[in-house]
Amino acid sequence: MAFRIYTKTGDLGKTSLIGGTKVPKSHIRIESYGTVDELNSFIGLVIDLITDEHSRNTLREVQDRLFTIGSSLACDPDKESLMKIPDLKDSDVERLEKEIDQMNDVLPDMKSFILPGGHQAISTIHVVRCVCRRAERICVHMQEENLFIEPIVIKYLNRLSDYLFVLSRYIGHILQVQEIPWKPRL
Numbered sequence: 001m002a003f004r005i006y007t008k009t010g011d012l013g014k015t016s017l018i019g020g021t022k023v024p025k026s027h028i029r030i031e032s033y034g035t036v037d038e039l040n041s042f043i044g045l046v047i048d049l050i051t052d053e054h055s056r057n058t059l060r061e062v063q064d065r066l067f068t069i070g071s072s073l074a075c076d077p078d079k080e081s082l083m084k085i086p087d088l089k090d091s092d093v094e095r096l097e098k099e100i101d102q103m104n105d106v107l108p109d110m111k112s113f114i115l116p117g118g119h120q121a122i123s124t125i126h127v128v129r130c131v132c133r134r135a136e137r138i139c140v141h142m143q144e145e146n147l148f149i150e151p152i153v154i155k156y157l158n159r160l161s162d163y164l165f166v167l168s169r170y171i172g173h174i175l176q177v178q179e180i181p182w183k184p185r186l
Contacts, residue, residue, distance in 0.1 A: 039066060122175075
């Protein structure tokens with residue numbers, strides 16, 4: 001018999017963390033890894049929209065790290081998981097920083113704030129950046145509520161949103177799309 005995707009166990013609004021603890025589907029821990037899952041899905045869309053192979057490969061690696069983060073967030077920190085959950089490492093953050101620096105080396109200096117737009121890929125990367133910031137805010141909220149979260153998760157999401165901002169500029173540069181400067185009304 002094939003594996004069934006539906007279990008009906010969540011029909012009453014509860015779900016289980018890794019470790020078996022049942023929590024409401026509205027629990028902040030569920031919100032955190034649900035938002036990371038949304039982020040991962042949008043990154044898949046960006047991969048489909050861009051042609052720069054190096055950036056696509058970097059984003060595929062990011063998707064893998066987001067699954068690692070999602071697994072960490074889905075665990076009940078008070079119970080030992082029987083599953084081997086991969087770890088996020090400082091080198092993962094450093095890799096994003098290296099990518100940011102390499103892209104910045106070919107980009108013109110920013111002279112103003114930049115508005116999202118100019119090309120579907122650029123606009124989509126900005127949407128992804130916003131989802132990443134939301135995931136980061138939810139994780140910070142967990143920390144403020146004294147719910148266990150690995151500090152490196154927040155650090156990675158913070159750096160990822162920086163990477164996504166620079167990626168939007170870099171893809172615009174590759175596509176030769178003019179940046180849209182914000183010209184505040186005075």
